[in-house]
Amino acid sequence: MAAQPVKAPAPQAPIRLHDRAADNLAFIRNTMLRASAFTAVPGWGMAAMGVIASAGGVVAAQRLSPDWWIWTWGAVAVLGCVVGVLAMVHKSVRTGQPVWKGAGRSAVFSFCPAILAGMMITEMLYQHQLEVLMPGAWLMLYGAAVCAAGAFSVRIVPLMGVTFMVMGTFAYLGRHAVEPILGPLLGADLFLIVGFGVIHIVFGLIIAWRYGG
């Protein structure tokens, strides 16, 4: 039997020197970006915010006065914000990563616009007595704020932001299914407890476990 001629492998195009140089520069840039990410995200603080939101949802459901629901959730937002900021400052001091410099500063500034928009939209919805639309708007805008800040932080943070936005979409689209059973505001409480409560607790624990507190 005649031996099959061995085919020489097709010659591969040599990697050009300047392509390799550009690749090295991109590698350095990406490594620096990853290494300078803001990692003082407070995992335990987030879990505490989730507990506050869950408790707040139970209190909001009591409806002891006409504006009880909205004031309760307002108080939850303020308390959660204070706990979150204190936890972040504590972690940033512990890890030696300043909040007001570099990636920390960028993250904080990116977080604020969507939150300010959320405050304005809350006022508009309140004036038009459209409280049932608030949970979806709050969750989506908070998710947008977390996503924006997450661009300067570890990968799990933007993922958490997307989860809030998905929950906000469920809160808006799913309210028709929940309202006949629980009523409009109790249904809203359910979405807010799952959103601000459970999501914060789950992601907070993951961040605390993977990123040192």
Place this chain on the structure above:
Amino acid sequence: MPRPEPARPSGPTPVSSKAKRPAVQGEPLDRVIHERQRLAIVSALAVNPVLSFTELKQMLGMSDGNLSVHAQKLEAAGYVDCTKGFEGRVPRTEYRLTKSGKAALDAYLAHMEALIAAVRKQ
């Protein structure tokens, strides 16, 4: 068996002077930081004043042994300063980029940029 490192240019690397002028064609690359994992360590330390062994390991996805070997080579070249201490009872190793390490990275960046610029001119 690990492949032996190519020899570095003899004598102290004139990194600071290299960083200021465009790299000359044919000028040898600094082999110490040209290697990807060492380049990653130096790049990470360039944007953080200090990083612990664990932080570097997690950030760069390197194994203990790998990071240790490469960090030792950078330390031997004088690019990285290593401090060993204790945090409570737990040993903690911290790395900082030295001035010559920063200059070596600047020189390497200048070299890469000069290479790209030279090709664009052609």
